Amino acid sequence: MFEVYAPASVGNFAVGFDALGAALAPIDGQLLGDVVAVQSATQDEFICSGEYAHKLPADPLENLAYQCLVHFREHVAPNMAAVRLELKKNLPIGSGLGSSACSVVATFAALDKFADTQLSQVELIELMADFEAKVSGGRHYDNITPCYLGGLQLTGDLIPNKSLSLPVCEQWYYVVAFPGFTLNTAKARAVLPESLSMHDSVEFAQRLSAFISLLHTQQFDAALSIMEDRVAEPHRARLIEGFAQAKQALPELGAKVMSISGAGPTLFAVCTDLTTAQQCADWLAANYINDQGFCHICQLDTLGTRVLEKEA
Template sequence: MSQPASLTVYAPASMGNVGVGFDLLGAALAPVDGSLLGDTVTISAANQGVHFQQVGPWAHKLPADAEQNIVYQCAAFFLQRFAVEQGVALTLSKNLPVGSGLGSSASSVVAALVALNAFLGSPCNQQQLLALMGEFEGRISGAVHYDNVAPCYLGGMQLMLDLPQRICEPIPAFTDWYWVVAYPGISLSTAKMRELMPAQYDRAVTIDFGRNLSAFVHASYRQDEALALAVLKDVLAEPYRAAAIPGYLQARAALAELGMLTTGISGSGPTLFSVCRDLPTAERAQQWLAQNYLTETGGFTHICRLDNEGARVLSPAHY
């Protein structure tokens, strides 16, 4: 197959942890209005080396030096690792805010590596590419974990196994759930939010964590919504992070009064997610969040389903 002149890859936003599954569960997001919530990377041939530029509403938050950008680093690694003689030109459209809790760095990494792999003849299989995604995303977040890159790449809701040849596996989702997400406009460092958590946990807490996560996975396979909602709670991170996210505790209480079924922190925050079964309730929640949770320029809220496609090459109509 001949090499295309260029291609653009979209990688969706994702929720790490999904509340109940710290570092072990993640889900990709698709706004119901059809908009794209995620980064894109466009790749084409160049004479030699890596040519890189960054555009988009959040590009100004990234390092000005191209060689410090994770997309540039992915490309430089790829050309060296697979002895590619031709150069590549990449354009990152940075559409996700940095430090948002929506898998911003994962989206850039996934879009870049999928684009490079597709453009250069697919030298990596799916598991090899996923392992690279975890490695590069870990350079940004401070630790290798797959709960953002896996759903961003593969779509849906993914459970992390972290076995040599089986990094993750999909689990069934509740297809009638609406996921309302709200980013207030501030950025929080993943590494600093991890520092808020204790180095060790009481035995009872770890038992609660294991019970809740296993029960949620069981409920997902049984499609037992009541059980899934009962255990969809975070006992490891949220108790220590909630107070560090301005307005989160007030929002959680208000959303419950509006009829939302459960609310949690997306990744390490400050984005929150809230779940319901019907669109009118989701719209009321979105309106409340827009008026009360979004505090800075650039904040946004979306009503989403889960994105079952994951990263993909866009048709020209989306470029």
């Protein structure tokens, strides 16, 4: 038996709508993501457990991880031995932290290892994107690829191998706060404009390309100064109770960036020192999250999806 862990992620990353994503690792060593446990069995068996398992459909046929298992057996590895697959659902649904991507990525990575199919990076990413689309309504890679590969990823169909890893400042801290209520991804996409004006399209292209160039030339302060979401945030902010207050308070505490993680309602702030990050986390704990929410100070998870080592 082995367990595969897939980390939470921040989609869009402010400047990269549907194109940038960052994997998260809480600095206190906690695992913020889903785990899939796999072992041999006499017949295929599926179990859903974990803190948020009760938020998923009771019928396995409606569970993404089980659907991944069925598809993998039918289309990828028909001769695979029978397996007992357990999804440990540790991320809240509709949180904006790539919850569905975590389940899909962990499941396919675990099955690829179990069956020794040795799928390529592109093959796995494409397979993962197909199933994440069942929830998000489209083949968006900005949670899939950082969850799978780790780090900050520029991703999409035009990118070689579907993803390109970007350098970031090691002194950046990411404060992520899930308020304790959810936001349906389809609803969050429905409020977006169907098209952008020529001016807005050019500005988006300039902001994203400049941000990437500044990262590659290690001009990290300049990169932070243009890290702003003018595509999705203006439309989604009104859907998230408390977001406007946080948008005002966190920069006053020293946060360099504050925006929505993915489709929301989780928000994230980028800080350049741990003291500021802790001050932002304290404010969010007191003013943004309820008793069902959580807040973590993170840095990038550079490992991505991996097999968890067994304790001695």
